[in-house]
Amino acid sequence: MSGAPALPETAAVYWRPRADARRLRQRGRTWTLTTVAHTVPYVATAGGLLALEPLTFPVGLVALAQAWAIPELYARRGANVIRPRPRAEEGPEQVALGLLGDLVGHDARELHARTGLVPERGALGVWLVGEAGAVLVARGGRRVFCWCVTVPEPDLPSADRVAHLLLALRSDEEGFATVANLAFSGAPWRLRRRMPPRARPALGVAIGMARVSSPSM
Amino acid sequence: MARLIRMDTTGHSTLAEWTAGDSDAEALAVAEFRRELDAGWYAVVSEGEGHARQVAELPLDAELVILRRPIAGG
Numbered sequence: 501m502s503g504a505p506a507l508p509e510t511a512a513v514y515w516r517p518r519a520d521a522r523r524l525r526q527r528g529r530t531w532t533l534t535t536v537a538h539t540v541p542y543v544a545t546a547g548g549l550l551a552l553e554p555l556t557f558p559v560g561l562v563a564l565a566q567a568w569a570i571p572e573l574y575a576r577r578g579a580n581v582i583r584p585r586p587r588a589e590e591g592p593e594q595v596a597l598g599l600l601g602d603l604v605g606h607d608a609r610e611l612h613a614r615t616g617l618v619p620e621r622g623a624l625g626v627w628l629v630g631e632a633g634a635v636l637v638a639r640g641g642r643r644v645f646c647w648c649v650t651v652p653e654p655d656l657p658s659a660d661r662v663a664h665l666l667l668a669l670r671s672d673e674e675g676f677a678t679v680a681n682l683a684f685s686g687a688p689w690r691l692r693r694r695m696p697p698r699a700r701p702a703l704g705v706a707i708g709m710a711r712v713s714s715p716s717m
Numbered sequence: 718m719a720r721l722i723r724m725d726t727t728g729h730s731t732l733a734e735w736t737a738g739d740s741d742a743e744a745l746a747v748a749e750f751r752r753e754l755d756a757g758w759y760a761v762v763s764e765g766e767g768h769a770r771q772v773a774e775l776p777l778d779a780e781l782v783i784l785r786r787p788i789a790g791g
Binding site: 507508509512513581588591592593594595596597598599602603604605608620621622632633647648649650651652653655656657659660663664665667668670671676679680681 | 724725726727728759766767770781783785786787788789790
């Protein structure tokens with residue numbers, strides 16, 4: 501991926517610091533700490549209630565359910581970025597698919613046909629590009645970042661949506677991560693459970709690719 | 718033959734084609750390119766897997782120049 505000129509879209513989010521590997525690591529840690537901060541009070545409440553009065557256990561169970569649900573909701577939000585959108589008519593879809601096929605290699609083409617996601621290796625890790633977002637599997641494969649980013653043109657064929665994001669990503673990976681909105685960061689298994697079943701194999705492929713490259717984020 | 722294409726609702730549309738040395742076709746392609754950029758499209762030259770280059774002038778030596786819409790965080 502050539503990192504030279506900034507993606508022009510970064511001008512629209514001028515207040516954001518440009519994403520890079522160090523900032524991503526920080527954002528990942530912050531995300532985890534925030535999630536812990538949201539869940540620990542419920543766990544503590546459940547434990548405290550049980551210690552003070554065992555008969556309050558139904559309330560404690562509700563608190564524990566809340567503690568379980570919060571990370572699940574975050575993961576679900578992350579998985580939503582790669583959910584397929586309504587398709588355009590078959591003709592334009594086929595034309596767009598042809599162009600996308602020309603932009604990627606055989607393996608990526610095959611994975612897209614199976615899962616709807618295109619894998620792309622970058623400096624920050626391995627990306628899975630979908631129609632309305634992308635998942636970055638950080639180098640080492642132990643953390644994912646889900647990015648909500650799209651082309652605000654509702655009538656584009658789905659393969660064209662992927663191609664738009666792919667070309668922007670290839671033009672400026674860090675700029676791409678700057679423009680996109682972070683929807684989730686966490687362990688891959690959290691995301692996997694919430695992904696559409698069809699898309700799950702793509703995550704496995706991306707994790708495998710990310711483990712080949714060195715230090716983890 | 719080099720092509721200038723635009724990713725749109727049809728899948729993609731070919732806006733211009735030219736061959737090196739055909740100055741009329743090149744001039745038409747450049748004019749079309751500028752019109753599309755003025756209309757808010759961005760131009761990208763795909764440089765093989767993993768590589769693409771954003772361009773503000775039509776690179777006449779490129780095989781394929783693709784016009785795309787701006788992306789935005791959702």
